[in-house]
Amino acid sequence: MQYTFDFSPVLAAWPLLLNGAIQTLKISAISMTLGMSLGIIIVSMRMGTSNAIRTFAIGYIELIRNTPLLVQVFFVYFGLPSIGVQMSAEEAAILALTLNCAAYAAEIVRGGVESIRKGQVEAGRALGLHTLDVYRFVVFRPAIRAVYPALCSQFVLLMLNSSLVASVSAEELTYVGQIIDSQTFRSFEVYFVLGAIYLALAQILSIALQAIGRSYFSYPVK
Template sequence: MQYSFDMGPVLAAWPLLLSGALQTLKISSISMALGLMLGIVFMLLRMSSIQTVSRVAFAYIELIRNTPFLVQVFFIFFGMPSLGVTLTAPQAAILAMTLNCAAYAAEIVRGGVESIKKGQVEAGRALGLHTLDVYRFIIFRPAIRAVYPALCSQFILMMLNSSLVASVSAEELTYVGQMIDSETFRSFEVYFALGVIYLALSQFFSLVLQLIGRTYFSYPTK
């Protein structure tokens, strides 16, 4: 059987592919920001001296990290309506990605915080720094700087995992690709194009995250 490679039908659908790529960027960016903030909260709860609080945070982190992301998406989109909570596909996608990102971010940031020596914190307090300033400048900023590469890798992986939310009809890139495939029957060309676009999105995210890292986590030099 001779196969004729033809990207024409796929290229003709570029507005749909662009729309899907932008939706993927939107969903991923929102989830990254919310996931990091929620992750810091869970990290603080995880490190709490109150055992009950620490154990609840630990249970959440372990639950998310040890269950498939697709199952989490299905639970939120198909399971929560049984409890009277109905979300649209994009809302369910963002919620699932945020909760998933938060669990991984909490452990990554916790590793950074635990790398900060107690002497540095004590020195900050001895200098009369406010507690918030101690957390901001002596604990969180150096901690996040230390684990920033790991966070970036996790963010990019999460963006790639966003393809799984197509299973609940969230109109991101993979879902759009499936629509084009069903209309053109050019599966090889469609998924080849999706692979190229996801590669481009990964490189774009990597460049943006590197720029953010150089802007906010680089030490001034004279």
């Protein structure tokens, strides 16, 4: 059986692919930002003095990290409406990805926080810094700087895993690819192009995250 490759029907749908790529980056960027913020909160809860709060944080991390992302997406989109929580496919995708990102980010950041010596915290307090400033500048910023490469890898993985939200009809790149495939019946060409686009997006995101890291975490040279 011979197969004739024809990429023209797929390439002709480039406006749809471009929009899908933009939507993928949009969903990923929102989820990364919210997930990182929530992750820092979870770290603070896990390292707190309250046993109940610490247990809740540990339980949340273990629950998210030991269940498939696809199941989490289905739970948010199909399960929550059963208790009256209605949301669009895009909103469900962002919520599921945010909750997933938060658990992994929390564990990565915790590793960085635990590398901070107690003497640094005591020095910050001795200088008269407010408790919030101590955690912001003396604890979390150096901690995140130390684990930033791992966070970047996690964010790129999140962007790639966002393809799973196509299963609930969130209009991102993979969903657009499925539509094109159903119209052209060019499965090989469609998913070959999708793979190339995801590869390009991963490289672009990596470069952008590295630039952010150099801008935010670099120390001024005197």
